[in-house]
Amino acid sequence: MAHHIVDDFALFSAGVAAWTGSRDGRRGAADLTTTTPRPAWCRRGVALAATTGWMLAAYAACVAVVFGVTASQHAWGSPPWWLGAVGAAGVLAACAIGFTVGVLWPSRFAAPLTAAAVGVALIVGASASGTSIYLILVPGTGNLDTDIVTATGLAAAGTAVALAGTAQLAPDRVGYVIPAFGEAAADGMVPYTPVCQASPVGVCVNPAFRAQLPQLDGELVPFFAELAGLPGAPVRVREISSVAGMYLNWGGQISGTPPTYQFALSALGSLAGTGETAIITFIGGNSASGGTPAQQAVELALLRAAGSDEGASWLEPAAVTAAAGRFAALPAAARHAWLVTHLAALRAGHVSLEQL
Amino acid sequence: MMVTPARSSARLRGASTPAGLPRLIWLHAASRRVPGALVVLAACAGVMRVILASRWIVPGGPGSTQLPAMIEGAVAAVVVVTTYNPFGESESATGRWLPWLRAGTALAVTAAAIGLLSVAVAGAALPGGDLAMIRNTAGAAGLGLLCAGVVGGLLAWIGPLAYTVIAVIGIGERWTSPWTWPARTGLDRGAAICAGLAFGAGMVLIAVRGARNCVSD
Numbered sequence: 001m002a003h004h005i006v007d008d009f010a011l012f013s014a015g016v017a018a019w020t021g022s023r024d025g026r027r028g029a030a031d032l033t034t035t036t037p038r039p040a041w042c043r044r045g046v047a048l049a050a051t052t053g054w055m056l057a058a059y060a061a062c063v064a065v066v067f068g069v070t071a072s073q074h075a076w077g078s079p080p081w082w083l084g085a086v087g088a089a090g091v092l093a094a095c096a097i098g099f100t101v102g103v104l105w106p107s108r109f110a111a112p113l114t115a116a117a118v119g120v121a122l123i124v125g126a127s128a129s130g131t132s133i134y135l136i137l138v139p140g141t142g143n144l145d146t147d148i149v150t151a152t153g154l155a156a157a158g159t160a161v162a163l164a165g166t167a168q169l170a171p172d173r174v175g176y177v178i179p180a181f182g183e184a185a186a187d188g189m190v191p192y193t194p195v196c197q198a199s200p201v202g203v204c205v206n207p208a209f210r211a212q213l214p215q216l217d218g219e220l221v222p223f224f225a226e227l228a229g230l231p232g233a234p235v236r237v238r239e240i241s242s243v244a245g246m247y248l249n250w251g252g253q254i255s256g257t258p259p260t261y262q263f264a265l266s267a268l269g270s271l272a273g274t275g276e277t278a279i280i281t282f283i284g285g286n287s288a289s290g291g292t293p294a295q296q297a298v299e300l301a302l303l304r305a306a307g308s309d310e311g312a313s314w315l316e317p318a319a320v321t322a323a324a325g326r327f328a329a330l331p332a333a334a335r336h337a338w339l340v341t342h343l344a345a346l347r348a349g350h351v352s353l354e355q356l
Numbered sequence: 357m358m359v360t361p362a363r364s365s366a367r368l369r370g371a372s373t374p375a376g377l378p379r380l381i382w383l384h385a386a387s388r389r390v391p392g393a394l395v396v397l398a399a400c401a402g403v404m405r406v407i408l409a410s411r412w413i414v415p416g417g418p419g420s421t422q423l424p425a426m427i428e429g430a431v432a433a434v435v436v437v438t439t440y441n442p443f444g445e446s447e448s449a450t451g452r453w454l455p456w457l458r459a460g461t462a463l464a465v466t467a468a469a470i471g472l473l474s475v476a477v478a479g480a481a482l483p484g485g486d487l488a489m490i491r492n493t494a495g496a497a498g499l500g501l502l503c504a505g506v507v508g509g510l511l512a513w514i515g516p517l518a519y520t521v522i523a524v525i526g527i528g529e530r531w532t533s534p535w536t537w538p539a540r541t542g543l544d545r546g547a548a549i550c551a552g553l554a555f556g557a558g559m560v561l562i563a564v565r566g567a568r569n570c571v572s573d
Binding site for chain 2: 008015
């Protein structure tokens with residue numbers, strides 16, 4: 001919830017606030033409004049407060065719908081109020097940024113560009129390989145009222161950055177914990193009892209995905225058939241949180257005893273790619289590229305044997321696809337026997353393309 | 357400088373002839389802030405280039421497709437806000453060239469946006485390739501032009517950006533509908549048809565009716 005609602009609302013909050021902030025300048029009324037008896041920060045503060053208020057009201061309505069629908073579908077746990085507060089803070093920040101841009105740049109292009117810039121920043125923040133983003137605000141009006149507001153904003157922003165800097169990844173990797181707030185700020189998962197299906201592949205998922213369990217099991221069968229009997233091959237499947245999946249290049253991993261394929265379902269429950277990830281992470285580990293060229297070739301061959309063409313989009317080198325074709329052309333029994341013999345060396349990256 | 361009625365009418369007569377057409381086109385473009393839009397589009401192209409050249413995004417992840425899609429949406433949003441005119445309904449009484457000017461301006465700014473983005477992504481590994489970039493930009497611009505006919509030019513940016521937000525979700529969720537064309541590959545025929553339909557419909561609407569004039573703008 002936090003990711004989708006904050007992303008969607010922050011973008012439009014910034015755009016709408018920029019549109020409101022640029023209104024006086026856009027209409028050529030900036031000089032007129034300076035003659036009013038109220039100081040500039042008061043006039044603009046009212047406009048910002050109104051914009052922020054409406055956006056928060058819309059956000060609260062959406063959160064209420066999400067919580068209401070969730071409560072009607074699932075009986076366990078309690079609403080994660082903290083996520084709602086985090087989203088509200090995101091809306092506040094986006095409105096402030098957008099309004100500031102609108103005031104400083106009263107152009108017809110201010111609103112769309114501000115909204116898009118916030119969208120780009122959110123995508124970069126969610127996808128970047130780094131762990132910290134620091135925003136630097138540069139005041140420069142020389143006006144006392146504005147300086148007070150700016151100083152207050154900087155102090156608040158500095159406090160927020162300092163607190164965010166103390167955030168630690170929760171031990172179970174389902175979210176972050178800010179020590180100063182204690183457990184109240186832990187955005188962990190609501191406790192649940194997983195629902196499982198024993199055959200043909202043993203799969204356990206969050207009860208929210210109960211309806212998709214048979215379809216998920218069917219999705220995994222051809223991929224697990226390719227790995228069956230190999231040393232260290234996964235024999236169980238367990239869903240992990242989408243937040244934990246964000247730290248895995250392929251959204252899944254194989255770990256534990258007995259080997260268990262842990263994967264993340266997206267918030268909207270899309271099953272696409274869940275089977276492919278089992279083969280890729282089993283052969284190539286958590287490597288973003290899918291592993292060494294030989295590992296990629298074996299992955300591609302196994303994916304094709306399982307009836308998937310997902311691998312073709314990221315395996316571009318001709319040598320890899322050629323080797324994959326050679327390996328896939330082997331009879332299934334010969335392919336399996338080769339893997340049993342060479343799997344350890346292959347997973348360790350000691351096999352070359354020519355050896356396939 | 358004061359413009360006398362005689363000189364003003366002479367200029368209007370001149371605008372209806374081929375000799376006065378370049379000036380008419382320039383005035384129409386200037387009233388839509390097209391020069392400013394070109395500067396902004398160049399800046400967007402620069403941002404695209406920086407992002408593709410940087411290592412901010414995990415390669416192969418959804419972000420590597422979502423980020424270009426967001427910038428293409430932003431470019432489309434810039435294109436559609438140029439449909440706003442400061443003259444209101446009175447402009448519709450100025451001559452028979454107006455539908456052609458509106459369509460030509462929208463087409464030229466869209467082409468300029470695609471051209472600038474093409475220069476920006478030249479030599480870089482853009483997910484989906486140049487065809488996907490052209491399709492995404494034109495399709496989102498078409499949606500924005502349709503939006504301009506409904507809510508006016510200044511707020512038309514909401515259309516392409518709202519669509520882009522949906523498309524970004526679609527990329528992450530691997531939606532396969534051709535109507536979420538940014539989630540499809542560059543050579544996908546269905547996605548190209550849907551984007552083309554959106555762009556064509558937007559062009560027709562903006563040529564025939566123009567952007568809606570809103571007093572609140």
